[in-house]
Amino acid sequence: MTPPAFASVDIGSTYTKGALFALEAGAFRLLARAETPTTVDDLAEGFARVRKQLAAGSGSSTDVPVYLSSSARGGLKIAALGLTADLTLSIARMAAYSAGGKVVRTYAYELSAEEIADLERLRPDIVLFTGGTDGGNSAVVLKNAELLGRSTTDAFILYAGNRKVRDRVLALLDKKAVAAADNVMPEVGTIQIEPAREVIRKIFLERIVDGKGLSAVVREIGRDPWPTPLAVFELAGKIGATQPGWSDFGMIDMGGATTDFYSHTEAFTGGDSVLLRGLHEPLLKRTVEGDLGMRVSAEALWESERTLITSRLAALGRPVEAFDGYIRAVAAAPESRPENPTEEEFDALMAAACVRAAALRHAGTLSKVYTPQGGFYVQRGKDLRRLTRLIGTGGYLSRSTSAGPVLEACAPQSADVDSQPLLPVSPEAYADEGYLIPLTANLAGDFPEEAARTAVAGLRKLKG
Amino acid sequence: MNPTHLVLGVIGADCHSVGNKILDAYFTEAGFHVTNLGVMVSQDEFIDAAVETDAAAILVSSLYGHGEIDCEGLRAKCVERGLDRILLYVGGNLVVGKTPYAEVEKKFLDMGFNRVFGPQVDLAEVVELLRSDIAAAGRK
Ligand code: B12
Numbered sequence: 001m002t003p004p005a006f007a008s009v010d011i012g013s014t015y016t017k018g019a020l021f022a023l024e025a026g027a028f029r030l031l032a033r034a035e036t037p038t039t040v041d042d043l044a045e046g047f048a049r050v051r052k053q054l055a056a057g058s059g060s061s062t063d064v065p066v067y068l069s070s071s072a073r074g075g076l077k078i079a080a081l082g083l084t085a086d087l088t089l090s091i092a093r094m095a096a097y098s099a100g101g102k103v104v105r106t107y108a109y110e111l112s113a114e115e116i117a118d119l120e121r122l123r124p125d126i127v128l129f130t131g132g133t134d135g136g137n138s139a140v141v142l143k144n145a146e147l148l149g150r151s152t153t154d155a156f157i158l159y160a161g162n163r164k165v166r167d168r169v170l171a172l173l174d175k176k177a178v179a180a181a182d183n184v185m186p187e188v189g190t191i192q193i194e195p196a197r198e199v200i201r202k203i204f205l206e207r208i209v210d211g212k213g214l215s216a217v218v219r220e221i222g223r224d225p226w227p228t229p230l231a232v233f234e235l236a237g238k239i240g241a242t243q244p245g246w247s248d249f250g251m252i253d254m255g256g257a258t259t260d261f262y263s264h265t266e267a268f269t270g271g272d273s274v275l276l277r278g279l280h281e282p283l284l285k286r287t288v289e290g291d292l293g294m295r296v297s298a299e300a301l302w303e304s305e306r307t308l309i310t311s312r313l314a315a316l317g318r319p320v321e322a323f324d325g326y327i328r329a330v331a332a333a334p335e336s337r338p339e340n341p342t343e344e345e346f347d348a349l350m351a352a353a354c355v356r357a358a359a360l361r362h363a364g365t366l367s368k369v370y371t372p373q374g375g376f377y378v379q380r381g382k383d384l385r386r387l388t389r390l391i392g393t394g395g396y397l398s399r400s401t402s403a404g405p406v407l408e409a410c411a412p413q414s415a416d417v418d419s420q421p422l423l424p425v426s427p428e429a430y431a432d433e434g435y436l437i438p439l440t441a442n443l444a445g446d447f448p449e450e451a452a453r454t455a456v457a458g459l460r461k462l463k464g
Numbered sequence: 465m466n467p468t469h470l471v472l473g474v475i476g477a478d479c480h481s482v483g484n485k486i487l488d489a490y491f492t493e494a495g496f497h498v499t500n501l502g503v504m505v506s507q508d509e510f511i512d513a514a515v516e517t518d519a520a521a522i523l524v525s526s527l528y529g530h531g532e533i534d535c536e537g538l539r540a541k542c543v544e545r546g547l548d549r550i551l552l553y554v555g556g557n558l559v560v561g562k563t564p565y566a567e568v569e570k571k572f573l574d575m576g577f578n579r580v581f582g583p584q585v586d587l588a589e590v591v592e593l594l595r596s597d598i599a600a601a602g603r604k
Contacts, residue, residue, distance in 0.1 A: 084511075084516055087512050087513070131516070132517075135466050135469070135518075136469060136516050138518065277504065376479075378504065
């Protein structure tokens with residue numbers, strides 16, 4: 001009997017990629033791959049082409065089940081609204097990232113007229129509206145509901161704040177596309193993002209699927225698509241939960257526009273003289289950095305990481321002007337590849353800066369506090385020191401043959417001896433060589449263990 | 465009816481946790497909804513929690529003798545962050561050494577606290593004061 005076959009297709013903003021797998025002995029075996037530029041005006045066209053190529057390449061019929069993800073149109077744009085920056089807003093951001101969204105703006109406290117105008121201009125897909133514990137703040141929450149209700153924003157509004165005023169909030173928003181989920185922070189410090197995540201996924205389906213031909217594809221395959229980063233997030237969770245040796249790992253997905261950092265590890269393990277302050281972050285966490293990227297975001301990267309890049313250029317003996325010129329060239333032509341050793345060096349430098357900054361922003365800190373009794377420690381954010389493995393994926397890191405770029409995530413400790421970033425200490429580095437992660441991720445919903453096993457088997461261990 | 469929210473914690477780098485747990489249990493038993501931030505709480509953490517929970521009062525403890533420095537500016541920060549009507553109570557071993565209580569009390573009242581308590585306080589009295597202060601402030 002021939003093993004069952006499954007196709008997986010990811011419609012990205014530039015390429016539509018596909019793979020055909022056979023399910024054998026608890027893992028997927030790659031039978032064929034296909035790739036075509038995404039047909040932006042009608043996504044169904046590129047999809048059909050990939051599907052045909054897969055069938056031709058394997059000699060199988062086109063009749064296999066198809067799993068689909070999409071990040072076309074730049075993914076899911078979310079504006080996060082919270083009450084205080086360190087509590088509800090911070091959790092709203094966490095929820096948006098773990099739902100596979102891209103946080104395009106954050107707002108705290110009562111929305112000002114300027115912020116409302118900014119939101120109307122920005123036109124995100126979703127406004128994730130949070131604030132207040134259950135039974136807590138209602139004044140600011142109701143005011144913001146009123147302001148959003150009167151605004152011209154056409155975004156879908158997801159209310160996940162103080163439950164006690166949910167009915168009144170929904171009434172104030174009755175002219176809008178609106179839904180509600182359980183409060184992301186029912187009590188101070190309690191993180192509850194699952195319900196909001198689930199609703200965001202549904203909104204994604206309703207809003208993003210129609211138009212541009214995606215609804216035709218969905219009808220044809222008879223299965224809902226996933227936002228690509230959500231599929232990858234789920235896969236990361238399955239890898240951590242099921243693969244031996246992978247309970248503590250990180251993954252860096254670096255592309256032209258953003259750098260995503262995923263970590264699967266207990267955020268805080270305590271100890272006698274360590275106290276956690278602030279939020280206890282989740283086991284599985286994703287952050288997205290919109291200013292760290294190799295092409296579309298090259299100029300933003302140069303701006304954000306100027307100090308690091310300048311000092312490295314000096315060490316390499318390269319003039320800043322040459323790098324500056326390269327940045328402008330690649331930002332203007334996002335498809336370009338380095339053409340000589342100098343340009344390769346510049347790409348490597350950009351990659352190093354992206355990885356390092358993304359890791360630092362994802363990680364928490366440990367600070368020494370002095371008391372008359374002696375010193376002890378305060379941790380804030382997530383502890384990444386126990387990560388034993390780090391995966392690099394996305395164009396540049398998938399192709400990388402040395403551990404160097406990925407290990408930038410373990411950048412030298414800060415000069416401030418009293419406050420250290422909690423970065424990985426000595427992880428092994430892996431490359432997602434065949435760039436299979438997004439494609440295996442689509443299968444993780446129905447085949448969690450098999451997909452996780454396949455993703456891990458497709459990695460190549462890198463040497464220093 | 466929504467219970468009245470209180471925010472509780474031990475301020476600064478102070479890690480005396482026993483009294484904090486007693487206060488949490490006592491005020492919860494008295495019918496308040498207590499958000500207990502535990503030990504080593506910064507001014508901003510007190511205020512963030514009070515904003516999110518719409519708390520009627522913040523109960524600050526300081527046991528290790530550095531209360532004065534740790535509490536300085538808390539009232540002003542509350543006002544800046546929109547908590548212009550919140551009640552601020554403080555208690556514990558507020559200063560180092562044997563400063564007379566009246567002097568200590570005045571110091572903290574001047575800093576903008578509504579009530580100041582020493583370590584020997586009767587918590588039943590505190591609950592009564594809190595109820596009447598909350599009523600006077602026009603909160604439920
Ligand atoms: C146990 C203890 C410790 C333990 C704490 C263990 C723990 N996890 O809590 C350890 C060994 C770690 C410790 C360390 C230190 N301690 Co110590 N410690 C004590 C001790 C013996 C008991 C504290 C206690 O638990 N009391 C029982 C509880 C129930 O009472 P309470 O904390 O006072 O709280 C009650 C009231 O104060 C009041 N209250 C408190 N806050 C508030 C707030 C409001 C709004 C209200 C209404 C009421 C209220 O209600 C509470 C419940 O009834 C006291 C001495 C004493 N007898 O009090 C010293 C004492 C508090 N420590 C002291 C000191 C100096 C220290 C150290 C700085 C150095 C040292 N000598 O070891 C370090 C500081 C560490 C740090 N960064 O915080 C001094 C403080 C001096 C001062 N303020 O002038 C004390 C008073 C000892 C002394 N006489 O010198 N300590």
